[in-house]
Amino acid sequence: MDKLRVLIQSNSSRAVTGFGKAMKNLLLAFYDDPNIELIEAANGARYGADLKTPWESHGTYPNNPAILTQIQGDPEKERAAGYGFYTIDEIVEKVKPDVFLGVEDIWAFKEYTTKTWWGKIPCILWTTLDSVPILPLAEQMAPQCDKFFVWASFAEKAMKELGVKNVKTIHGPVNYENFYPLDTSSKSQLKEKHGLSEDFVIGFVFKNQLRKSAPNLLEGFKRFLEANPNSKAKLLLHSDWSDKQIGWDLPKYVKEKGIDPNLVLTTYLCKSCKEYEIKPYVGEDKPCKCCGAENSMVTKTTAFGVSEKQLNEIYNVMDVYCHPFTSGGQELPIQEAKATGLITLVTDYSCGTDAVGGDTGGLPLHWSEYREPYTDFIKATTDPDSICEQLTEIFNKPDLEKQELSKQSIKYVQDEYSVQSIVVQLKKELLEFKKTDFDFDRTRKPYNLDFVPDVNLSDPDWLISLYNGMCFQKRDESSNEIKHGLTLIAENNRKDVYNFIRNKAAQRNAETQQKSKSIEDFLGEEDVKERIIVVIPESAGDVLIVNGLLSNLQKLYSDKKIYVMTQPKFFDMINDHKDLAGLIPYQKNWESLLFLEGRGDHNGYCEIAFLPHILTQRALGYLHNNADKNVYNLLENI
């Protein structure tokens, strides 16, 4: 039986990122699946590179010199290239998948709905949304997908409140093989090894960044110490303490709050022997008492950290896990901590809502709302009193109750986050689709301007039918376009709305006709070496001036054909010239000397390209107070 071919696009499975690890876990899990074949489209890897994976994989960063020339220096195009925008069409055409599954931040798929294959094969997006209000892009894209998965249930709830119907929570798959509770004897030995036998250890594992509320935790810890002076509590912050540029200056906050620095611990790792030690922070580059190496003990960084086996030991040294944060996609350490049997205290916002209450083995940390500047997202600042209260609650809880919560934690992550359970859920969703019969023809079909919906339909159904029949776009009542369209119908009438949508469709057909052509469609049969292209994007007067230069240009290059690239609205300023071989409609991404003339193994489209507007329209390099002179007397024939 032919397997269902699913093209999954995300961070490369070799990337050490949340998405990368999820991708690897899924690809491994599906490798021997009898019904589904996953093919990897790896963001961050170059198109055409050998990714050395056991499964079929394709890098998505472009390798075409013409495209690279176009994107160079344009941050938005560079970002789109990083998300595979420029190569995904080729990959889809090559792979011919039955289903497309995109697993990235939502903005990675901006404009994907304009792809010729979108909607022709089932398209699923599986994205992390970490705050409310929900990103408008997510709200807009969800109805255009066959299925829309989110990593946290609060996002599903928020989107359903907006009227989006096809959204579902599927958590990111995490491999817990290396995270489990050690036996009592091993835990005791570990604690003893690090001098923590008598201590109540509160732990937080995090990348030191501003959305991890370390200062709040320090304040909460301080209050806990004051409320419980005999607790022998210590706070273990397993993080990078050295990079104060992007994160918190932890030593400074410890000092500021008047906390005894011997009560705030971190994990040191030896660069030489890779052994680790848990102890108070005393700076970086310290000697290793294990191998004797000088200046080798450091706190972790993104590039250098403990192994998973060591991290499991570190979790097992803790008595409770506390994770205050402003918002997050999934927050992997929470699930790792749960897998080791720790009771988790987590801010009850964003993905944290999935980690507390019920049978999760977690207790909530209360928070207050604040608005993030520029984005206006709601973020959480965790209440230190709540931290203190919940730590006290756990500290005083009888052992039997703690054991019960611990068991719940372990079961909860196995049921909800393990690779096995996620794969079961995902497989069920994917097998709703059948093998495709789409021919993967990339020619963009023009909108059907003659389509008229059935007049007997209700307003919503009439609009949905119009979008589907004229523009071949799936919409439902939750779509912004339908909601907006209903408002317009109420204020005006169906005829006006029909004409408006039809005019937009006609405009789009005209643009598509132009855009879908390559530059070669506007050039003649002559050899590249026999061509000159003069680029003068605007305006009418400039084009007229260039018109006046064409005769002399043709005399100088009698063996060449001369083309002019300008905006179509200025064609009339030059199309009467007898020496003009052709007109090329101006496109910004064609405005590059190296794209037009060629470089390396890219042959280009002409021998000579002139871009005289660079010094006049792109940079003002010709004014000179009109006081400059010229030996050439270029106006002598006027």
Add this chain to the structure above:
Amino acid sequence: MHLAEVYAKDLGVKVGTPQFTPHFFPCTFESYITIHNGNKVPSKEYSYWRDVIRIIKPELQSRGIKICQIGTPEESQIHGVDARFNTGTLKQAGFLIQGSLLHVGIDSVPVHLASSLDIPSVSIYAHTYMGTCSPLWNKNSKAITLESHRDGNKPSFSLTENPKTIDLIKPEQVASAIFEQLNIVPSEIQKTLFIGDKYNHQCVDVILNEPVPVLLPENSVIRMDLIHNEKYLKDLLSRQNERVLIKTIKPINKETLNLYRDKIAGIVYFTNSFNPKFVEEVKLFGIQMTLVCSDINELKKQRIKFIDYEVNHFDEKAFIESKKKEIKQKIKGDVQYNTDKFYLVGNKKILNLAEVKKICGLKYTDDDFFIDSDHMMIYITNKL
């Protein structure tokens, strides 16, 4: 259009000659040529100056002409020159150029200084069009410019290239241009037939057929795949200062790895079925490991098993066949070759693998020549 013309057009004037006054720099040589190889733009840096010197030096030496490299201390030393002058300023470089018979170099300021001082020059170009930046101002002297054929491609205009198109200019082309400028008719001339893409890479492969009595340079390769002798390995590592690479087809004792992990730069493990315990141990000791599988039928299986590693594929037989095909079509008759790779057996330095195998009692064939061909420059020398 030449860059000077672009600026002239913008200023509305015609191109003229620069006025430039060199500053004194001490040099006692009466007759010399200057040579320059900058590294500000990696694409321009020519890899075969050493071979140019090797070709021209006998003729220049017999005529009492010295070869002097000019430039800054950061620029790589050209092997074989008679003197190296770290010219602090361009005006000092200009002084040396002005006193020379000829300037030879990459497309850089010294070439233009030579032109403005009317000194003959030989300069080489690749990543941009020669015509846009060639020397302009020679009046009584000549500037010879050599441009790479780039295999028919256009210039890349890129600051870095891999492989560099400037290296397509053969050393004898540069040498011939130098002889032409100095009115020298050489007694023989080299014709390069093949240059491997690892030529100029210094490489020492060590065979543990007997103890190694010397200290090895950094990144020497211990060929445990040829002779697996852990006793000699341990002895070698115990004395080494610089880190070495190890190529092996079998696991190595973990005590040795642990004890000498700081002296091991990396392990290349060649096999069709990797030993997981060995792989894990190497990782635990923080040693860089490269896994290479030669059997295409085993590759997927090994890649799944060792998913956290990039398992490479290398088919030695196919590699040899492709090299044989590439080289044999260029070679007819006896040839010479230079290489920067050699094998060390005890304290004996041996240039080719076949001889190494013979000494060590291993099976060898003519194909062994092609295994190291990427490290070679193969040429013939014709008497004139």
